[in-house]
């Protein structure tokens with residue numbers, strides 16, 4: 507069986523697998539609060555596996571990455587490690603742009619959607635991850651990406667570039683419409699495996715990003731926090747590390763646990779292997795759970 511034929515064979519969507527097998531039961535005291543899927547708690551071992559336990563993986567990748575700051579406990583034994591080849595981007599192709607769900611490619615492969623404010627660096631992250639300078643269109647002008655753009659990686663999974671939210675210059679009605687359109691994608695796209703919520707690490711926490719995180723959690727859409735632009739330090743503003751800590755602290759006022767956090771720079775390729783390894787692990791996890799039925 508091909509690595510990702512789980513969707514076709516078992517007829518279960520990535521979303522269904524993640525939800526049904528991994529959802530936390532609300533604790534009575536916290537019932538009103540948004541909850542993160544429990545498997546996100548165990549994501550910590552993904553980092554451990556990729557950075558500390560798999561020297562072969564690192565060697566093969568050829569990437570120059572920093573040593574992990576801390577080691578996390580290894581996770582469930584039954585979850586296999588992804589093969590090093592799983593983290594490599596051999597091919598990356600633009601598939602098409604959609605302005606409604608029916609125009610998206612058939613939901614037969616797992617996809618990882620990238621969302622965040624306009625100009626946060628969504629398209630740049632796709633280019634950084636795939637190692638292609640201009641696969642996704644980047645721009646200094648906010649609001650450049652206006653469609654749902656699918657990119658197929660190694661012919662086995664999708665990276666999806668979405669329009670940014672909160673573009674103030676857009677008319678109120680069109681912004682609302684746009685939000686609905688993206689929301690529909692999040693709520694109904696059955697092959698959506700994970701949302702990568704991008705947050706600009708070079709500026710202090712923005713209310714709209716916190717709202718987006720809340721909305722995703724309330725809607726039971728699994729998401730990962732990906733901080734961008736950690737290479738950038740604005741004069742008189744706190745450091746990226748301080749911004750990230752403040753954002754996480756604010757989230758913890760509402761969330762019982764933090765989702766997985768990955769810090770990146772598209773310019774320095776920071777976090778590239780970590781994110782690719784994480785995606786590979788998720789694909790392996792979903793595949794295994796689907797096989798178990």
Ligand SMILES: Nc1nc2c(ncn2[C@@H]2O[C@H](COP(=O)(O)OP(=O)(O)OP(=O)(O)O)[C@@H](O)[C@H]2O)c(=O)[nH]1
Pocket residue numbers: 622623624625626627628629630631643644645646647648649650651652669670671734735736737738770771772773774
């Ligand atoms: N310093 C720095 N600049 C970045 C980084 N990532 C993106 N940028 C810059 O931020 C600007 C916006 O990047 P895009 O990738 O186009 O952002 P986007 O989120 O796709 O924007 P929209 O499609 O308009 O919503 C560009 O000028 C990028 O060069 C980063 O990691 N570090």
Ligand SMILES: [Mg+2]
Pocket residue numbers: 628629630643644645650651667
């Ligand atoms: Mg873009």
